Amino acid sequence: xxxxxxxxxxxxxxxxxxxxxxxxxxxxxxxxxxxxxxxxxxxxxxxxxxxxxxxxxxxxxxxxxxxxxxxxxxxxxxxxxxxxxxxxxxxxxxxxxxxxxxxxxxxxxxxxxxxxxxxxxxxxxxxxxxxxxxxxxxxxxxxxxxxxxxxxxxxxxxxxxxxxxxxxxxxxxxxxxxxxxxxxxxxxxxxxxxxxxxxxxxxxxxxxxxxxxxxxxxxxxxxxxxxxxxxxxxxxxxxxxxxxxxxxxxxxxxxxxxxxxxxxxxxxxxxxxxxxxxxxxxxxxxxxxxxxxxxxxxxxxxxxxxxxxxxxxxxxxxxx
Numbered sequence: 001x002x003x004x005x006x007x008x009x010x011x012x013x014x015x016x017x018x019x020x021x022x023x024x025x026x027x028x029x030x031x032x033x034x035x036x037x038x039x040x041x042x043x044x045x046x047x048x049x050x051x052x053x054x055x056x057x058x059x060x061x062x063x064x065x066x067x068x069x070x071x072x073x074x075x076x077x078x079x080x081x082x083x084x085x086x087x088x089x090x091x092x093x094x095x096x097x098x099x100x101x102x103x104x105x106x107x108x109x110x111x112x113x114x115x116x117x118x119x120x121x122x123x124x125x126x127x128x129x130x131x132x133x134x135x136x137x138x139x140x141x142x143x144x145x146x147x148x149x150x151x152x153x154x155x156x157x158x159x160x161x162x163x164x165x166x167x168x169x170x171x172x173x174x175x176x177x178x179x180x181x182x183x184x185x186x187x188x189x190x191x192x193x194x195x196x197x198x199x200x201x202x203x204x205x206x207x208x209x210x211x212x213x214x215x216x217x218x219x220x221x222x223x224x225x226x227x228x229x230x231x232x233x234x235x236x237x238x239x240x241x242x243x244x245x246x247x248x249x250x251x252x253x254x255x256x257x258x259x260x261x262x263x264x265x266x267x268x269x270x271x272x273x274x275x276x277x278x279x280x281x282x283x284x285x286x287x288x289x290x291x292x293x294x295x296x297x298x299x300x301x302x303x304x305x306x307x308x309x310x311x312x313x314x315x316x317x318x319x320x
Contacts (some may be wrong), residue, residue: 005047005080007087018043018054018081019070029083034071040069044180046087048079051119059307064119065182072296083310088125088177093148095168101151102234103184104225105200106165107139110148110174118142118179119213121204121284125177126150126160134160135310137286138179141211148176151203151234183284183312187210190238191308192220193282196271196295199227201287201314208284213246224271226254226287250274268295278303282310287315 002013004021011025019041022029031041036056045066054073055063067084082088093116097109118124123137139149154161168174185208193212195205202225212221227233233253243249251273259266268291275281283290283299292313299309 002075003078004075005078006082013079016074017071018073018075018079022070029070031071036069036072039069042067042084043070044068044082044084044086046080046082046089048075048077050075050079059182060186060188061184061310062182064184064186065122065180067182079149084180088180090127090175090177093174093176095170095172095174096147098165098279100165103231104154105232105234106152106154108150108152108164110150111146112148112174112176115146116148116176116179119184120207122179122181123312124148124179126164127175127177128160128163131250132159134158135180137181137201137207139203139206139316140203141207141214143211144214146206149207151200151206153200181312183286183310184208189217189282190219191280191282192275193222193223193284194271194275195222195223195284196268196286196291197225198267198287198291199232201285201312202235204286204312205284206239209242209249213242213249218248219224220248220250222250222252222274223258224252224254224267224274226256226267226271226291229257230255240313264291267291268298270300271295272298275304279305282308283312285309285313287314 004011004013011021013021019031029041032038045068050068050073054068056072079112092113094108096111099107101107118138120142123135125133125135127133136150139151152164154162199204239251243251254267254270254277256263283304285295292311296309
């Protein structure tokens with residue numbers, strides 16, 4: 001008999017979907033259509049393998065991030081699963097490097113005690129305590145770097161960000177979660193790609209760019225990085241080195257302080273002006289939620305397909 005492990009408990013599986021098995025056991029799993037169209041029952045595979053039918057209708061990015069649909073998955077072997085924001089495995093890391101790269105952003109480099117598997121563009125939780133954490137995107141290239149690079153934007157009243165840059169000493173341990181998120185660079189991408197980042201939203205895009213360029217992808221890549229002011233620009237030398245080494249990479253910096261009104265609109269208009277034949281492009285947004293929401297809407301209106309829009313909204317925190 002197949003066993004489904006969920007939330008620390010095991011449940012019997014059979015000739016029925018994961019959704020049916022867990023519902024029969026008295027659990028509530030968000031769902032609606034049960035046909036794979038609404039994707040309300042999307043879950044995450046922790047261990048094991050599932051049949052291809054379980055990935056029905058999901059984007060390559062979500063499949064690569066081990067997401068699946070509970071209503072479509074009839075397991076044929078034991079599996080361990082979780083909700084998208086549920087159970088995570090933690091790993092201990094050592095802080096081996098920290099440097100201030102702009103007036104408000106610090107680059108941290110962590111060395112995991114054991115291999116931390118991730119895809120370019122994913123994020124992880126950094127724990128101040130068991131129930132006190134903040135999510136930060138990974139800026140490393142999973143194909144080449146064994147260490148984990150994070151870009152920490154310091155929030156004046158932020159508990160976790162100030163702890164990371166002011167209190168944790170080099171050589172001390174930091175607990176992090178496994179990698180999460182589906183705003184990732186796919187293994188097989190041949191489409192011209194526009195990356196739009198605001199402030200520390202550059203972090204996951206920097207990781208995606210390194211992976212794409214170092215693995216030899218030849219299509220056009222254009223990065224548009226928006227910063228609050230000139231003092232907030234960072235990684236400029238590293239990005240210029242990439243640009244000089246890879247002629248298919250173009251970079252535009254946008255300074256919000258030079259625009260008096262409609263800053264968001266001008267930024268997005270500037271970014272989207274970089275692409276022609278929008279139906280052929282993939283577009284990634286990483287940064288403030290307002291920028292992400294507005295940018296995705298304008299991209300769709302310009303002609304970019306919804307399936308080619310990817311986003312990671314950096315939700316501001318008043319306490320972390």
